[in-house]
Amino acid sequence: MDKKYSAYLCTGCGIGDAVDMEALSGVVSSEMNMECKTHQALCSADGRTLIDADINDSGINTVVIGACSPRVMQDEFDFGDDKITIRANLREQVAWSNPADADKEYVQEQASDYMRMGCTQAQKSELPDPFQLEEGTNKKILVMGGGVAGLTAANEAAAAGYEVTLVEKSDILGGKAVNWRQSFPTKAPWTDMETPIVNDLIQAVQDSDKITVKTATEVARTSGAPGNYNVTYKQAGTKSEWDAPAKVGVDEQDAIDKGTMEDPNAGLKHYMDDNPEGEKFGAVIMATGWTPADVSEYEHLGVASQNVVTNAEFEKMAGQGKIVRPSDGKPVESVAFVQSPGGAEHDKDFPYCNSVTSLVALKQAKYVREDNPNGKAYILYQHMRTPGSMELFYKAAQNDDGIFLTKANVMKVEEGADGSLSVEAEDTLLNENLSLNVDMVVLAAGMVPTTKDANVVNLAYRQGPSLIDLDLFDGYADSHFICFPYETRRTGVYACGGVRKATTVDETIDDATGAALKAIQCFESADRGVSVHPRSGDKTYPEFFMQRCTQCKRCTEECPFGAIDDDEKGTPLPNPTRCRRCGTCMGACPERIIGFKDYNVDMIGSMVKAIEVPDDDEDKLRFVVFVCENDAYPAIDMAAMRRLGISNLVRIIPVRCLGSVNMVWIKDAMSAGMDGAMLLGCQYGDDYQCHFVKGSELADKRMVNIAETMGSLGLEVERVAVTQVAINEYHKIPEIINEFVEEIVEMGPNPFKGF
Amino acid sequence: MTMKVDPDMSFIKYLKSAGGDTLKNCYQCATCSVVCPLSKDGSPFPRKEMILAQWGMKDKLIGDVNTMLCHNCGDCNTYCPRGAKPGEVLGAIRAYAYTHYGFPQGLAKLASDGKNLPILIGIPAAIVLVLWLISGGMHMPEGPVDFGNFFGHWDFHWLTKTTFFIDIIFLPAAAFSLFAAYKGVSAMWNKMSESLEISSDFSPSAKQFTLEFLWPAIKETVQHKRFNECGTNVDRVKGHLPLLLAFIGLLLVTGYSFVRKDFLGLIYPNLHGPIPLYDPFKLLANISAVALLVGVAILWANRKKMEADGKAAPTFYDWFLIWEIAAVGITGLGAELLRWADFGVLAYLAYYLHLVSIFMLFFYMPYTKFAHMVYRTFAMAFEKYRESSFVQKESS
């Protein structure tokens, strides 16, 4: 594209009061060689007409707007896909961040730098050229798991017009729910239990001409990428040469090559081998469900007795007919539902219980009452969780004369000679210790996600077959439950139902519907060549200048989403449809050969260099802050809206993710004589908030290295810093930035200034 | 202490049928314990009683002092966020307890069920009628209406015939009722003592008991101290107090009349006639009668309103007492008015009904809501006993 530039400055919203606009316009036109026009309200219809006229009459196609934050007025300053629009944030970061009595000279320099950076960014930006899969986009959906979640996902996807293949490990569809006697109420008055819906779901799947069902089948491996997955099946429970290979790191490969380690993938096809027999899919829905938790460790609860069962076992018994005591077949008259392990760890629940086990106990207590008019069901809980309308179900159960509820710490369950059980409980609501005599005890075992101990998805990826870091989520297939439901660490793989959270049938149905929509969204986005999440609609993607690649494998290792495979030599093989456009690979590459059309190492480096650093003024220090656009940048805008005040020695550069910060920018800044550089991003670690999961963490590690390098050059390591901030912590922004500035002001200017 | 759990499902059913239908709503938030004037630290009353009731722990509840002490102020009903109406539930427990402690059991059970109302009315109606027949007084006497001639007239001038017949009806009935009440109350006392786990070595003497525990309890009852602290049902005191005073008034009058006719009359036969209007006791009797009618009317209206507002369920237990008292008042007033109007037959008939209703009120006292008079008073005495050094010494 032949670029024709024009810059526009807005004097509204207080910008004109804070800055000498004529002088600023002069900087743009003389230094940056761009025509520059000024208007009192660029976002108004009148302002827009001014710009549109230039676009139409003079063929302007690259517009620099010096006005408000790029986070606002996006429609007003949208000039179409064929134009490049760059926004310099003069309002929030200059006019609104300086107090009224700020030194005009400093403010003017600040505004000038933002325009210099904006114009540089415009010069270095290219129009994106969306990625397209060579083979075209496959729009079929693979659903793994034939329980309520899988059936629902399949039905919903089919209803939306997509082809689905549903793979179920066992011989029949329906999962656990086929054995249930009844399920929770799903509609007003929320008191009546319902016939499990699972048979209807199975029927619908079987009736659909868009859904292919494969029972007794497992997925051996899934290779490829969204829009172009290649899935190899195998008979359930068997081994296959196409089983997904385990991850082999660089060091392990060395060991294998030397013969000091056994190859875990011996006999298996290489992860990059393509099975011509495989079936192609666009996206994968993971609905592999859960298994009942193992509670055999709780010896004090009498687990050795036949008459002590888990809720899952009890449900199965109830599904088969009248409940009888396992030891002697006596019709059950009284049952104690033990909801928490009790004993020493009395406030804990059984693992993986969530609120579901509370509801299950209420439901099963009702069975006891249904089966026997004199039946007695005791529910001994530490926590009774009945969210939403389920409170009404709880009330209904509570209202039953034969259901007895109390908070209690169960100390001991013992079997008597006749098979009946005595249950001892302390700390009850009855203010006394209780001793119950019951026919059976039911333990509220939780729902363990199938991903806890198995790979399940079996991806043939460079980074290994499983979803990673699930230990942060107790094994649930999750990557960021609150911000990004359904998302896993692998684009194109969407989890729903019990594998994601201990859910009720009702919740599972919602969940599976959502996952089906995410799967569709994924390959439809891929089809349009745009990113799906979280930078939805981004047309750029990382491009590699392979000629200069040294096969260092940093990008393949560090991509948080396993988007990059490699060949035998280690040359990266990027999969843009797996990619989330975080730029972590770009930050990682020591050769600086990875970049996006509108965001690359050269561009940001040039922007850093565009900042004017006075080399003869002790007071005019300069700081660059690379700010993650997901949380930190909006937080700075919010701080500005509240006029909290940020030092005007600071120049802010937004980045996609701290992971994308290439350390060369820090070096650029320091060698340009700047006095300090800071990275401001999201929290990382166990409770990470990082939108790209690992970016912030990797940036921190890289900064430690750069600080060491600086130290060896004789520069104070304090001149570089990484700080974490959440979007709602805007009030901390001035403190974070200004303290950093003050510390370095005290330290004095960069000793290499001017060299 | 470990409690063996064996829920009595029929007890739960009974409570639900006797006004405690909301019992299962309780979710143990203890709001009621915050508002209840009886609740003390460490004894979350009536929250704990609610779960005991939900669990059908009959044994624990019938010996629960607080349950007996609850004067149904209704504050807990108002504040309970779940509409569990603990006050009503406790009322149902008390109704159950009166029947449970009732002596003899057959009669207690009979008096606890509205279905038996015909029998309940039939027994005294028959007794009085039979004696009326035997007395031969069942004809229209000469002259102005004089209830002194209800059971006829004889010349035995030391004791009139009517007084004699009244005595042979009411003295045994009163004695029986008192004995039954004594049996019931002592059963309750024993049950309550069980929970204290004390030996009898430290029992107070009869005098100590009366002076230190019973008398203060009676005093407190008469003063209506706790009632005045009520929030929600504070209006009730407007009905309950006149009623209580009316009963005391009528008790004094009856005592006076008994002494005058059965003892003084032996000496001064002219005292046998109707007590003259100017006699202060006659005055007291009339005032009491009016107070009784006003009191019961207020209670009647209160109860109706509570039921209309859904704050209470209509139960035989509650209404039987109101009906009984109303019957006593109305038949008494009716007889008096008809006497003045000199409607002979009607006046005597009204008087007959009056005697029947009085009989009912007192004869069934130990089993009806009326029993609260004794059970509550003794529960209060027990409370004082429990807090006294007799018990404290033992448990420390």
Ligand code: SF4
């Ligand atoms: S690191 Fe980010 S930008 Fe690079 S390939 Fe992976 S997901 Fe894409």
Ligand code: SF4
């Ligand atoms: S990080 Fe850069 S040099 Fe290293 S493998 Fe990737 S593209 Fe090649």
Ligand code: SF4
């Ligand atoms: S009776 Fe009502 S106020 Fe009292 S604990 Fe139960 S729910 Fe709470």
Ligand code: SF4
């Ligand atoms: S009615 Fe009054 S005295 Fe009785 S429990 Fe409720 S608050 Fe307490």
